[in-house]
Amino acid sequence: MTPVRPSAHRPRTAADLLVECLEAEGCEYVFSVPGEETMDLLDALSRTDRIRHVTTRHEQGAAFMADVHGRLTGRSAVALATLGPGATNLVTGVADAYLDHAPMVALTGQTGSDKLHKEAHQLVDIVRMLEPVTKWNRRIERVETIPEVVRKAFRVATLEKPGPTHIELPEDLAATHADPVRVRPLTPGHAYFPEPTDEAIAHAARLISDSERPLVLAGNGVLRRRASAELRAFARGLHVPVAVTFMGKGAIDDRSHLSLMAVGLQARDHVLSGFDRADLVVAVGYDLVEYAPSRWNPDGSKQIVHIDTQPAEVDANYRPEVELIGDIDGSLRRLVAAVLPHGIGGRDAADRHEAQEVLVHADLRTQLLAELGAFESDDSWPIKPQRAIVDLRRALGAQDIVVSDVGAHKVWVARLYQAYEPNTVIISNGFAAMGISLPGAIAAKLVHPERRVVALCGDGGFLMNSQELETAKRIGANVTVVVWRDDGYGLIDWKQRNEFGQPFGVEFGNPDFVAYAESFGIAGFRPSSAADLYPTLMRALAVDGPSLVEVPIDYRENLRLTERLGALSSAG
Numbered sequence: 167m168t169p170v171r172p173s174a175h176r177p178r179t180a181a182d183l184l185v186e187c188l189e190a191e192g193c194e195y196v197f198s199v200p201g202e203e204t205m206d207l208l209d210a211l212s213r214t215d216r217i218r219h220v221t222t223r224h225e226q227g228a229a230f231m232a233d234v235h236g237r238l239t240g241r242s243a244v245a246l247a248t249l250g251p252g253a254t255n256l257v258t259g260v261a262d263a264y265l266d267h268a269p270m271v272a273l274t275g276q277t278g279s280d281k282l283h284k285e286a287h288q289l290v291d292i293v294r295m296l297e298p299v300t301k302w303n304r305r306i307e308r309v310e311t312i313p314e315v316v317r318k319a320f321r322v323a324t325l326e327k328p329g330p331t332h333i334e335l336p337e338d339l340a341a342t343h344a345d346p347v348r349v350r351p352l353t354p355g356h357a358y359f360p361e362p363t364d365e366a367i368a369h370a371a372r373l374i375s376d377s378e379r380p381l382v383l384a385g386n387g388v389l390r391r392r393a394s395a396e397l398r399a400f401a402r403g404l405h406v407p408v409a410v411t412f413m414g415k416g417a418i419d420d421r422s423h424l425s426l427m428a429v430g431l432q433a434r435d436h437v438l439s440g441f442d443r444a445d446l447v448v449a450v451g452y453d454l455v456e457y458a459p460s461r462w463n464p465d466g467s468k469q470i471v472h473i474d475t476q477p478a479e480v481d482a483n484y485r486p487e488v489e490l491i492g493d494i495d496g497s498l499r500r501l502v503a504a505v506l507p508h509g510i511g512g513r514d515a516a517d518r519h520e521a522q523e524v525l526v527h528a529d530l531r532t533q534l535l536a537e538l539g540a541f542e543s544d545d546s547w548p549i550k551p552q553r554a555i556v557d558l559r560r561a562l563g564a565q566d567i568v569v570s571d572v573g574a575h576k577v578w579v580a581r582l583y584q585a586y587e588p589n590t591v592i593i594s595n596g597f598a599a600m601g602i603s604l605p606g607a608i609a610a611k612l613v614h615p616e617r618r619v620v621a622l623c624g625d626g627g628f629l630m631n632s633q634e635l636e637t638a639k640r641i642g643a644n645v646t647v648v649v650w651r652d653d654g655y656g657l658i659d660w661k662q663r664n665e666f667g668q669p670f671g672v673e674f675g676n677p678d679f680v681a682y683a684e685s686f687g688i689a690g691f692r693p694s695s696a697a698d699l700y701p702t703l704m705r706a707l708a709v710d711g712p713s714l715v716e717v718p719i720d721y722r723e724n725l726r727l728t729e730r731l732g733a734l735s736s737a738g
Contacts, residue, residue, distance in 0.1 A: 180309045181206035182213075183344040184335065187316035189216045190349045193244055193271075195235060195612065196220070197228035199255075201248020203275030206340040220612075220641055223633035225252050227605040229259020230631070232270040233330075234569065234606035238589055238613045240390070242269045242323045242331075249276045253292040258599050261299040263330040265455050265596030266413065267386060269323040272296065272332040276305070279336045296332045301325075303332030309344050317352075326475040327453070328390065359475060362490040362497055369488045370471045371504035377446035377469070378511040380406050383429070383462070386413035387451020387474055393494040394418070394588040397450060403502045404510060406448070407531075409440065411456040412580040412595040420584035427534055428580040430457050430595065445469065449486070451494050455596040459483035473497050538582060545696045548718035551578040554650065557700040559584055561707060562618060566590065567610045571603035571623035574656035574721055579622060601630030607645040608638050618707055621647045625676050626655050635686045638712040646706050649679050650719040660721070683714035692716045 184207065188196070197220045200208055211219045222228040225247045232245040247256045253274040263270045274292050293305050302322045306315055319331040362370075374380055388397050394417050401408050401424045408418045409426040418425045426440055441447065441462040450473045460483045463470075472478045472486035473494060490497040541552030555578055562568070564586040570579045570593045585591040592610065594602050607621035628649050638645055650656075655672040662669045680690030689709045693702040699717065706713040 178344050178346070179206055179210070179340065180306075180312060180335070180342045180344045181210040181340040183309065183312050183347065183349070184306075184316060184340075185210040185214055185217070186349045187313050188244065189214060190313075190351050191316065191320040192241065192352055193217055193320075194241070195232070195243040195609075196246050196273075197222050197231040197243065197609075198246035199223070199225050199228060199248070199252060201252050201275055203248045203277065203337040204246060204340075206337070207246065207273070207275070207335070220637070222605070222637050224631060225255035226259050226601065227631050227634045227637065229256045229270070229272065230262065230599075230602045230605035231609040231612075232272075233259050233263040233266070233268045234592060234602070234609040235613060236263060236268040236270045236323075236328065237266065237390075237592065238610060240269065240324065240328070240392075242271045242320050243609075244271045244273050246273045247275070249274060249292065250290060254290070254295070257296065257299065258597075258601075260296060260330045260332070262594055262597040262599045262602060264299045264301075266594055267327045267329055267390065267453060267596070269328040270330045271319050271323055272300070272303075272330055274332065274334050275340070276334050276336040279307075279338055293332070293334055299330070300332045301329045303334070305334040305336070306339060309339065309342055310347075312344075313347070313349055320352075327387075359493040359496075361492045362500070366488055366490055367497075367500050367504050370473075370490055370501055371508070373446060373469060373471055373487055374404070374448065374501075374505050375508040375510055379444050380404075380446040380448060380510060381426075381440060381444035382406055382408040382448045382450060383411070383452055384408055384414045384417040384450045385411045385452035385456050387453060388414055388417040388494060389451075389588045391451060391475065391494045392588075393451065393498065396495040396498040398422075400498045400502045404505055406510070407440070411452065412576070412593045413453075413456050414451070415580065415583075415591040415593065416585035416588040417451075419586050421586060423531065426531055427582075427584075429462060430577070430580050441468075446471065448473065449484075450474070450498070453596065454479045454481055454484060457595070473501070534582065546720060547696055548652075548720040549693070549696045549699060550720050551575065551650075551723050552582060553696055554699065554717055554719060555579065555582045557703060558620070558622070558648065560700060561703040562620065564590070565614075566618040566620070567592065567607075567614060568620045568622055569603045569606040569610055570594075571621070571627035572598045572600045572657075573624035573627050574660055575622060575624050575650045575719075577657070600627040603627060604631050604634045604638070604645070604647060607647070608634060608641075608643040611638075611643040611645050612641075619645045620707075621645055623647065623649055624656060625649055625651045625653065625679075626674070628679075629676075632682070635683065635688055635712065635714075639686055639688055642711075644709070644711055644713075646703075646709075647683075647712070647714040648703070648706075649714065649716050651676060651679065651716055652719050652721045656719075656721040679714060679716040686712075689713045690716070 229245040232243040235243040323331045412430045448471045466483045470486040472489040603621040603623040611619045659669040659672045683690035693699040
């Protein structure tokens, strides 16, 4: 491999060696805010054409970009920050990647090694601080260990279950002379997952065949392991309905009559009533952090088949009868073949398919479609969330991507926005960090420049990282930001009203978002009526550059949703 060419004014350094190692790992992006203690690394990055460096406006934005890049690609990008406040600003994005199981590598500078034993300017122990939210992290203490440290960081980040790792490089070590060393390009060996035994497959098949109303719960692991095609074949072959977690959206095509859409509301909605009726849950790629088992299995009595790359987490409400540990796609293929000869509940899947019969009552899906249909032409102002979701879905193609922020709108996206393909709806629901949507959308556009990408956010989450509008404009990431405006923290308002009967501390003011976008040189739009929303979205999506749409939203529908769910629960 050709080394990073040394700078004209100094010999090859440890920073040069580290960047060569990043190249060897196939790292495509480094997202960063520059700092004094990372200048040697930045100098080395300036002399490579194999890694794209993206300067962000906040370290949190850099971490979120690496986070979403990893989630979409399964490969690690780097979030680079200096010591002290630069490194602490990374923590939220790193923690998001940790709980959402996205591979990334955090790389931080540090003060000189001669100061680490005492109180020093901007010195805090970043290695210890990041330890709870990383799979592995280390300070580099010897130049010759850099190739192994970098390789381990990238390898551990991508191993199941993926997540962030961290490397710290003190500034004096970064500037240290590095002898020429051959950095070997990554040539990964073939690591094979163990397969479930024939006995385990037969046990799971027997449980499914003996059940009357099985239901599949599909999680983020299905998308992470690229097993959506096998999940869809499993559902069709056995004619079993599928509910997904917020982070599993797209695992099944929501246009299919077997899709029950997403679980995740904290009230007992129609999908959860489907769990009430199910006598067996097949959990596929399900991470408990996505949606607590106590929500859908409150008394711990459900029979559960666990299909994942890792054994089940210990939880009083999640006690599988059998666990199929291995690559998810292979387990699903073997399992459907084992169940088909016996059918389910003594009935043949082909017969049920021909009759369009679903083993859990069809009204679960019907209610969703009815809600979408009821608001499709609702001209109320401010715009109802349901109408806003309908028009956004209509404006985007099957492969286009929506990156949702965190807030009340996230619930509406998960509940009503129909995902047709894997990884086209990106929701943070492990760490659930506000502010992820705009930097996440920038990363999604870098990964998929051929697709349209929308950052859907509330006004609260948008202003947490709105400075990255400048980043999008500067690097040519043509994303469309859709801001649902209600001048408050709508999700907390909703929860406070349900819990205490009144909100407190949730109202705030906002700038003129259209003028705000225009101040960055970005096209801003605002619909004049509900009927104008779809044409406005289409104009914004057609802009050759980033764009923003401000949507006045009527979050009174949140409380009405709670009332409807309560009525459904009582009726059930």
